[in-house]
Amino acid sequence: MGYQLSREQFDRFLDRLQDDYRVFGPALDSDKGAFSDTDRITYKNIRRLDDLELNRKSYFSPKEIFFPIRETLFRFCEGEPTVPQIDDKKIAILLRPCDSNAIDRLDAIFLENGPFEDFYYKRRRENVRFFLIECATGFDSCWCVSMNANTTKRWDVAFRFGEDEILVDVKSEEFLPYLDDCPQKPFEIRFIYENTKKVRVPEVGEVTLDHFAHELWNEYTARCIACGRCNTSCPTCSCFTVLDAPLGAEKKMGERWRAWAGCHIDGFTDMAGGHTFRQSRGERMRFKTMHKINDYRKRFGKHQCVGCGRCDDVCPQYISFARCINTLSDCIEEGKRK
Amino acid sequence: MSINTKKVIKNAYRISKVRGQTALRIRVPGGHIETRFFALIDEIASRFGNGTAHITTRQGLELPGIDFERIPEINKMIRPLLESLGLDREITDDGYPSAGTRNICACIxxxxxxxxxxxxxxxxxxxxxxxxxNDLHFKIAVSGCPNDCIKAALNDFGILCTVEPVYDASRCIACSACVETCAKAVTGALSLRDFSVLRNRELCIGCGECIRKCPTGATRRSPEKSYRLVIMGRTGRKNPRMAETFLKWADRESIVKIIQNGYAFAQRHIDRSLEKEHVGYIVDRTGFATFKDEVLQDVRLGEKVIVAKHIQWGGYRYTSDAGFR
Structure with missing residues (x-):
């Protein structure tokens, strides 16, 4: 069902949602950049249209809303564990097609990877609704088209944010009551079909063991500083680590947490006994690259990377993941010619 | 040739070693100048000077090789440079109104x-x-962070811009990036206990490295800006020394007021029998306690501010060059 909303009508729509949903969207965090007097676009609670920042890409992805950066799994006292309650209010997330696809990639890892579903992920994820932001032009650093992540069918309500009007297409009936007094107008969301940035992704099978040992990774050993921003800003990075925090004088109580981890960050591959699998940063870049564009695809039939380009946006060393994939493809082509 | 040297010096012209020739000292507050002035500076240097400009140790520009009689003409020409200072006073064709207070330096x-x-x-x-x-010989510098690239520590008043980190444990992944950088490159003010970061506020110097290093935005900038004020550093022929910290976590308004009070303090206590007396030596005579009482008058320091109780400056004295004995 399509609607045409004025700005006031959109605000009223948000207003009416507040009782049943928490609405999140990209918003300006002024003065909250890492450098002084800089801002950052982050996912925040949205109450009015003016809260939304739609002209710039968010620094972090929306994944933190339902996959918390740090989460208590259970509390224990004398052997009795209790699982914390969560706010079970439904969550509507304003996101672009790349991020909608990214959540599909996370779902595969947490819900379809092996015999067990991740209880903690699932109970939050079930409450998530997708408010799709039409993204027909993208940003300069995006390469979603190359990753087949430019379009999606996964949304509950889609929006085109114009200057004075907002066009709405409601796919989930649960949202119809919130718009029942709004003027109807048929609307079909558009997608982007060409990015300025293009990435050539190798086909599964083209990547061989030779490419693991290739010298192309050495560049990243020299350049990467292992800060982990590419991991924390990535909408599809799903790795976490588990931590036990003891409480009380006798340490018989405590909490078990999980917190995001990242393959570029020191300590990620530390083993009991002191062994570390990937010491060099080039090896970490290789691991990430292979997972994002090769190994995940072998398992799930789609790329893990959705080409949102955040890793390229946030790298303090100006390392471009897009260029890295293209370099790998060049090496494969070169190998074929030999 | 009759030259009133005191008047000329106050007008920001130097008495040079070449008899009959002076050098114009252009103020460049913060060492940042609009490049539109380069044409004017070039014209003065080419027409009246020797076609060169010296970038001074205090980030000003000095144009040498100028004949004294050219001063009135040049003073008219530099009017736009004076206007660009944005002073709250009428700008005339008479050139710089004083040269005692040196150019205020700043890093980029x-x-x-x-x-x-x-x-x-x-x-x-x-x-x-x-x-x-102001005719008093004051040196002031502003550094963007405690790295102090501008060497505010060698000024009478050195301002180090700081930031108080705000930590949100719910965003922390316990990667230790902040703890490690603080331990290795700063003061070791941070530690990790049960996967959360603890900050020792006494050790923290507000450099902001933890904020720069955090990959999740768990450590962010405080909304208010803060400053460390270091005082009475100097070079010179008697007792060169680094400045010592007077205030930590101060607000900007207080800093400005304290420096203005510093001028009033110097006016009250300066030894007028000397050609000039630097403020640091005045503080040496009056003692830190008097200085502190007087400069903090009418200053409303916020609750966060920490004020030094005592200061014992160090440095070296040429009269006791012990190493030669």
Whole structure:
């Protein structure tokens, strides 16, 4: 069902949602950049249209809303564990097609990877609704088209944010009551079909063991500083680590947490006994690259990377993941010619 | 030739070693200048000077090789440079109104530098408006962060822009990036206990490295800006020394007021039998306690501010060059 909303009508729509949903969207965090007097676009609670920042890409992805950066799994006292309650209010997330696809990639890892579903992920994820932001032009650093992540069918309500009007297409009936007094107008969301940035992704099978040992990774050993921003800003990075925090004088109580981890960050591959699998940063870049564009695809039939380009946006060393994939493809082509 | 040297010096012209020739000293607060002035500076240097400009140790420009009789003509020409200082006073064709208070220096600051915690150029210009013109020989510098690239520690008043980190444990992944950088490159103010970061506020110098290093935005900038004021550093022929910290976590308004009070303090206590007396030596005579009481008068320091109780300056004295004995 399509609607045409004025700005006031959109605000009223948000207003009416507040009782049943928490609405999140990209918003300006002024003065909250890492450098002084800089801002950052982050996912925040949205109450009015003016809260939304739609002209710039968010620094972090929306994944933190339902996959918390740090989460208590259970509390224990004398052997009795209790699982914390969560706010079970439904969550509507304003996101672009790349991020909608990214959540599909996370779902595969947490819900379809092996015999067990991740209880903690699932109970939050079930409450998530997708408010799709039409993204027909993208940003300069995006390469979603190359990753087949430019379009999606996964949304509950889609929006085109114009200057004075907002066009709405409601796919989930649960949202119809919130718009029942709004003027109807048929609307079909558009997608982007060409990015300025293009990435050539190798086909599964083209990547061989030779490419693991290739010298192309050495560049990243020299350049990467292992800060982990590419991991924390990535909408599809799903790795976490588990931590036990003891409480009380006798340490018989405590909490078990999980917190995001990242393959570029020191300590990620530390083993009991002191062994570390990937010491060099080039090896970490290789691991990430292979997972994002090769190994995940072998398992799930789609790329893990959705080409949102955040890793390229946030790298303090100006390392471009897009260029890295293209370099790998060049090496494969070169190998074929030999 | 009759030259009133005192008047000429106060007008920002130097008595040079070449008889009959002077050098114009152009103020560049914060060391940041609009390039539109380069044409004017070039014209003065080419027509009246020797076609060169010296970038001074205090970030000003000095045009040498100028005949004294050219001063009135040049003073008319530099009017736009004076106007650009944005002083709250009428600008005339008479050139700089004083030269005692030296050019206020600043590093490049947060307009460019990723370390800087504030716009040092803007702060230098604000201070210029607050203290200039003044005949007292004061040296002031603003550094964007405690790295102190501008060497504020060698000034009478050195301002180090700081930031108080705000930590949100719910965003922390316990990667230790902040703890490690603080331990290795700063003061070791941070530690990790049960996967959360603890900050020792006494050790923290507000450099902001933890904020720069955090990959999740768990450590962020405080909304208010803060400053460390270091005082009475100097070079010179008697007792060169680094400045010592007077205030930590101070607000900008207080800093400006304290520096203005510093001028009033110097006016009250200066030894007028000397040709000039630097403020640091005045504080040496009056003692830190008197200085502190007088400069903090009418200053409303916020609750966060920490004030030094005592200061014992170090440095070396040429009269006791012990190493030679």
């Amino acid at each position: 600051g947060n307009r460019v530098c990723t370390f800087a915690n504030d716009d040092t150029t803007a702060m230098a210009r604000e201070l210029e408006r607050a203290v200039y013109p």
